[in-house]
Amino acid sequence: MSEPTQRPHKDAQTVRDGVQDLLPTIRERAEETERLRVVPESSVKELEEVGFFKLLQPVRFGGLEADPVDFYTCVRDIASACGSTGWVSSVLGVHPWQIALFDDEAQQAVWGEDPDTRVSSSYAPMGKASLTEGGFNLSGRWSFSSGCAHATWVLLGGLVFNDEGQVVDFRTFLVPRDRYEIVDVWNVVGLAGTGSNDIVVEDVFIPETFTLSMAETGRCKGPGQAVNTGDLYKLQFHSLFTTTITTPIIGMARGAYDEHVTMQQNRVRASFGEKASLDPFAAVRVATASSDIDAAWALLMGNIREQQAHVARGEKIPITQRLRIRRDQVLGTQRAIDAIDLLFEASGGRALANGTPLQRAWRDAHAGRVHAANDPERALQMYGASEFGHKVDPGMY
Template sequence: MPDNFVNQPNNAVNLISRASALAPMLAERAQDCELLQHVPEQTLEDFHQTGLFRAIQPKRVGGAEMAFASYFEMCSEIARGCPSSAWVLTNLASHHWMLTYWPIEAQEELWGESPDVLIASGLAFPCGKASKVGDGYKLSGKWPFSSGVDASTWNMLGGIVSADGGDKPDQRLFLVPSTDYTVIDDWDASGLKGSGSKSVAGEDMFVPVHRTVSLEDIVTGKAPGLIANPGSLFQLPFFAMFPYVVGPVALGAAKGALDTYTVWNKDRVSHYTGAKISELAPVQLRIAEASASIEAAERMFLHRCEEVTSLTESEIQISLEKRAECRRDGAFATKLCVTAVDTLFEGSGGNALYSGNPMQRYFRDIHAAASHFALGWDASATMYGQIHLGIPFKGNL
């Protein structure tokens, strides 16, 4: 990266600009990233040096604390070059945002170790079983999809604390150092291959009280760490914003596919007819359809980020239906991005099947991203439909 980036302030304009400058380099590394099945060390170093990892970390510990919409744009620029690298960036960077939920003692412990600390996650709560012991908890389980875990020294692991008597089970998040769990080398997927989203497992891991937080406190805005982080960024509703944490990867992948398709077809000639491909009406139509879908998706994504931020800054309570709208729109915008890439891939011919052609990577990666529970249409649409119809909703929102 250019040396002058180091001397520029870590504001939204500069961070987005750095992400845009990095994207072509990451595109060149994308195939190697897939072969490694994790993000290359040079890319991790680039994310550190440019400040991207700390984009939504509190200013009080040196982070940029940028607006969520700007963060979304920044991550989507990275995905334009390499969706796998963007997936790791947005997951690990968002954990600085999430760390603000924990008691201040835990924040000081991790950021005191290093403000650049990298924290992976395993948020599947049923995968972890916990029990109260003395001044902490014992946690056991196996958690899949811990993206970027090889680069991380800590992990946010979900678990359910067994209930006593008539109490309802307590869903909690636990901060666990990498020395306490085992990383299982089981990531061999068809998409986002370079994200290194391996499983982790641990048995009877002791977690002190200050390193755990109740999911109910997070959902209701009562997380203990928020008293030290009063900025509106950290008051945003967690589950409503979840699609906008991983959604940038879908948008960036769609933009990258459109870039690839456009450049590739400008001078391409058919092997069979000798016709100039760019002069064929179907090619022109596919570009128009895909670009319209991408632009609509981007507006939908950013509108919700900006709307929820504005409501939070105005201290207006965000209704359950509004939160459901955020989940609905994040998933629908992702559908638009998938449709755009499918449209382009279907018109790319046999050459797009080669492993060296970026088009097949964007195709695989966007379908992998869209399978994330926060971006899946069926669950998000059903959730919205239930709430809109007045049917009792039992999930977290």
């Protein structure tokens, strides 16, 4: 099979600048996105044209292999304009990183003819796979595949059973569009525009080269590293993917903050007959919310930088670092939501109106909070247990 010869025609800064140029339009479409229950195709196409979806894609397939911080900065900014668009961008945009860990045969199938191919996902092991010659037979129904309308492949989590009915592995399966059905079930109060519908697969054969063992990815390994040798693809799976879930929520908080400040500058409090911006308690709330948002972001990106430094030195990423990433990730989500709650409560009755950005950010952020990656007690318990000297399974991080 011939080696791809695609080369990027953009750099990360050009992509970041392009995303900034798109924000006013994405913001204008936020209400439409919610009404349609899916990100408009025009928004996805525009993000594609500025190169956003190529940020974490291998250079050999026209990608940029960019710094993840550049990727997450773009996601944060998109989510500040529209929570649903930010969420879908984050999820679809991170998948090229994982596809790069698959066997080259799978990479060729996804990007060989069209390097703009997009992939959605649903990682919870809702599917059942049985071992067969050369691969697996997969069946199941998966929920919450955000952005699946804009993808032609899907990554699905499934438990692998042997002939005795025992679970022998937990794998991610890469499935083409003609082998699965999308069931429209997404009618929700928050993140309504993500189109996070169900995926149904009925007894489909998946070659082994189109699968990844979660045990292997948990050790920062994957067959695709043989051809994608950059440090980007040696980072830790769970750290990147949980950051992918928290970053849009921080973006929503930034958007809510900007909206609240603008509202308060123009608002006169009817009860007191004074400008809201002159209320000293309003100033305290703004200071508190901004600190929570900044702290969430700084810790999230600082941890990515520290993980990159370990990889650059050729070191194994310590379990303590992985646990700290999860600690700061779930608390980053909580800090962002606390900030939005504080701002929303202080914004007055006009913030309740349908179509206002602040109430939409409030609903979207709380919807994002229920994602499994944002389960704070589990992540914090694991961190604390490790601090007390108890053994923690590294495969879970």
